[in-house]
Amino acid sequence: MSSEQTPATPETTGPRPRRLTYAAALAALEGLALVAGGVWMLVEGLAGDPDDRQSAVTGGVTLIVLALLPLLAARGLLGRRGWSRGPAIITQIMALPVAYNLLQADSVAIPAGIALAVVAVTALVLLINPATTQALGIRGPGRTQDGKQ
Numbered sequence: 001m002s003s004e005q006t007p008a009t010p011e012t013t014g015p016r017p018r019r020l021t022y023a024a025a026l027a028a029l030e031g032l033a034l035v036a037g038g039v040w041m042l043v044e045g046l047a048g049d050p051d052d053r054q055s056a057v058t059g060g061v062t063l064i065v066l067a068l069l070p071l072l073a074a075r076g077l078l079g080r081r082g083w084s085r086g087p088a089i090i091t092q093i094m095a096l097p098v099a100y101n102l103l104q105a106d107s108v109a110i111p112a113g114i115a116l117a118v119v120a121v122t123a124l125v126l127l128i129n130p131a132t133t134q135a136l137g138i139r140g141p142g143r144t145q146d147g148k149q
Contacts, residue, residue: 016078016080016135017131017132017135019126019129019131019132019135020077020078020080020126020131020132020135020136021078022122022126023077023088023123023126023127023132024073024074024075024077024078024088025074026119026122026123026126027070027071027073027074027077027088027091027123028070028071028074029119030070030091030095030119030123031067031068031069031070031071031074032067032071034063034064034066034067034070035063035064035067035071037063038059038060038061038062038063038064038065038066038067039060039064040060041056041057041059041060041063042056042057042060042061042064043060044056044060045057045059045060069087069090069091070087070088070091072084072087073085073087073088073091074088076088077136080135080136080137081136082136082137082138084136085127085132085133085136085138088123088127089124089127089128091123092120092121092123092124092127093120093124095116095117095119095120096117096120096121098113098116099113099114099116099117099120100113100117101113102116103117
């Protein structure tokens with residue numbers, strides 16, 4: 001069934017909640033940061049003088065490919081697609097250990113770790129909010145179309 005044939009449910013009609021827009025913006029921000037980091041690693045690996053050129057290029061390509069998950073999730077959240085909440089939550093859960101590792105570093109990476117942790121926790125709170133769940137048309141387990149069990 002295509003998106004044009006999918007009937008609109010009462011939960012998914014009306015204006016998009018601000019929480020959903022903010023969650024999509026945070027996911028897109030993370031995706032763009034991954035793309036920027038991947039491009040930087042790729043350029044450094046190809047044009048610079050890295051210790052291991054192959055690892056730098058592989059790391060850059062990996063980051064660019066990983067950026068697809070939050071970018072697709074952000075697009076789905078803006079389009080109020082129910083499937084998009086899962087990839088967005090997975091992205092935030094994956095970001096938390098990265099933020100922890102950045103916080104353990106004894107360098108300028110600590111502010112980046114703080115920022116990433118704040119973004120990930122904020123996005124998680126926005127994504128599990130009942131208003132977001134309702135706006136995406138996600139019903140709890142065992143619930144029927146009218147909300148009764």
